[in-house]
Structure formats: C-alpha cells, structure tokens
Amino acid sequence: MDYLEIANSPVMWAACTPAIVLVLVQAAMFTKKAMKDGKRMGITDEQFKTAISASFTASIGPSIVILIGMVSLLASVGGPLSWMRLAYIGSVTFELGAADKAATAAGAQLGTSSMTAEVFACCAWVMCICCLGWIIVSALFTDKMDVLRAKASGGSPEKLAIISAGGTMGAFSYMTFDRAFPLNVQTYAAVIGFVVMFVLISYGKKSGAKWPAKWGMTIAMFAGMLGGAFFL
C-alpha cells in the first residue's frame, strides 16, 4: 500500500484530532475565565470586542503564510499529520526540517519514491518527539518565569514596563534584521512595512485616533507584501 494512503487514512485523522481539540478547549477555558475576571477588574465589553476584532484581523495574514507552508508538508507526510503538527506546538519551518531529517535518517528522501510506510512512521515519531521540549518547558516553568520577572522588576511598574516593552522590541528587531540582511527582496517588504507602521502609529499617538493601533499592523503587513512583490 502506498504510504500516503496510510498517511491520509481515517484512522490518522481520528488520531490527530484530540490534540487540536485540546488546543481549542484550553483557548476557550482561558478566554471565559479572562472575560469573567477581566470584567470584575473593570475591563469593559467594548474593550474585549476591540481586542477580539484586532486580533482576528491580524491573525488572517500569518495564518495564510502557515497554510502555504503546509502545502509542501502535505505532499510529503499527508493531511492529518501536517494539520496536527501546524496547529499544535510546532511551527512551519521546524516541522519541514524535522520531517526531512527523519526521512534522511531512515535512508530516504521526502517527496520521492524512496518513501515507505516505515519511513513515514519514522517521520511521525521524530516530529512528535522533537516538539516535546517546548510543551514540557512551558508546562513546568511558566509560573517560575513570572516569579523571576517579578523579582527582576522588584515590583516597580516602571521596570516591569521596560521588561515587557524590551522583550518585544528585542525579539522583533532581531527578526527584522535577520530577514532584511543581507539585502534581498525581503528587505523591501520589511522597509515598507516598517515605514507604513511608523507613520500610522505616530499619527495615532499625535491625533489620539484609535484605529492605527487596531488596524495598523494588518495594513503595514499587506502593504509590505504587495510593495515587496514589485521587486520579485
């Protein structure tokens, strides 16, 4: 039997579904609790609606990118495993690398006739085992990280603000420089995205308008993509 028949079999779909249900259940539980306690803390329905619509819009673009990355994975390890591995713990670049290394270790090559059911099983095991690190570290140490952050800030709101802002700034500056250097077509997309966002957020701060904070990233992201595409 062709390994892709096994990879796309109903049994595989059934085996991959519980993990995705778990992600959705946790998200639903946390949202319910956050909205209930948030209201007790004085957060309004209007504010929750703003958060939901801003995040909803912002999620669409990156999700399409993940979907496009999934296509190459789909062809090599089938639908269910790709679906689960991208909606659960991993990320698109990681999973392709893991599948590729597993196939190599089993003496085959992804996407070629050297793939057998046994090689596919090797891919499944390696992809599943290798993502465990993240989930275990997050499960066991998230609360300790908070203790560490509280210690580092010494309870000062000023220091806490620097820790939060600095973490985000450092990570995104790194990711931007990493994509934009050396000069390539991604550089144009990055520069356009940067300038559009810079102008929109600066305008929002000056004028007090709320829409740039809400829609700015989505606008800048697509402007950068379309602008960069001219240089392809």
Add this chain to the structure above:
Amino acid sequence: MENKHEVFSKDFIPYIIKWGRSLNLFGVVLVFGPCIALAMMGIFPDWTAVGLGCIMQMSSSGLFYVIEPISYFTALGIPGTYMSFLSGNIGNLRVPCSVIAQEAVGVEQGSEEGTIIATVGIAVSIVVNTVILTLGVVAGSAVFAMLPQSVKDAFNLLLPALFASMAANSIVNNPKLAMYGVPVAGIMTIGNKFGMLNFLPSLLRTPVVLLVSVFGTIGLGMAFLTGKGNTKGEDAGL
C-alpha cells in the same frame, strides 16, 4: 468594587497555572496520537533511524526549547505562554496578536489588564489559525498547488513586513528604549551574519543572538532608563 489586583493574582492566575500546566502536560500524551495509530496498524519505524533523526533535529532545535519560552514570556504573559507553546507558531503569529490586542485596547503591555487582554487576543488567533488550517487541509493540496508561484513568493514577503511593522510599533511607543534595543539587536544579528560569533559553536550562534537582543534591550533599559523618579512606563516615554 473588588480589588483588581486581588482578582487577578488570587483568582485568575492560580486558575491559569493549574489548567495551563495540567493541560500542557496532557498535551504531551496527545502528541503521540499519530504514532499510536500507526502502531495499531502494525506500522513501526526503524528505531535506530528515529533515534538518529531525533538527535539530528534536537541538535539544532534543542536550545530553543528553553530560549524561546524565556524570550517570548515578557510579550506573552502567563496565560499566553501556556496557550502559545501548546499551539505553536509563536513569533510569527501569537506574539504579534498579543501585542496588537493590547495596543488596540490601549492597556499597558504586561500589566494585569494587559495580560487579560493578551489572553483573549491569543485565543482568537488560535481559533482563526485552526479554522484556516482546517479549511486548507480539507480543500487539499491540489487547490494550493494551483496557486501561481508568484502568489506564493509574494506571501513569503508577509512575514518580514509583519516583523518590521511590529518593530516600528515598539520603537514609536518606546523611543528612548529603542536607542538601546535596536542597535543591540542590529549589531548582534548583522554581526553574526558577518561572522562576529564564529568563535562560538555554530549551534549556539542564533540562540545567543536572540537572547542578547531580548535581554540586552531589557538590561540596558533597566540600567539607563529607570530610577529617574518616573513611576509609570508611559510617563517615562520609554
């Protein structure tokens, strides 16, 4: 009116830690669903190859198991960290949604209200992402294979634009901090590409760049921007 801080620290956070930890640990079991299904069909891998594949993969991703949760924690908060590492796609999706939700509402990032809003923002991104992936996988690879290469190439430009827009956002909101953070990340990242970190084993270079970018920014900010009588980040114009 209830005490906000009490609600957050005595009620919300303990619930999140209890369920975050137990559901993520339960997730470790569910990861093996496909492997168990294959075993039930009588299909087993060559265990030596599995071991070898894991060693190859972990030697490049192993350090990130620790470094990513630590580096992204400040942007995600406690609930966000549990949810994000259970669902994956952190830097390219969860962190931007966490930041954007907080910015849109106008709460201070990382504050108690900010953490509540980030929880909702990240949960929404999980639902959207799961729905889009599910539709995509049901539609099948055939549909996406029909997309012209130029469209796929164009979508590859979305992430650099996203990262740069998030960097611009934090620079406008924290101009003083940016005078330290941006050069640190720039020198580390570009320097690494020019071989500045070649004295380190190659596996350590990217993790070191990410760590220094994040904690260098935080450290320099703490060293130079605090203790001037400002009590609130916003007032300090960080």
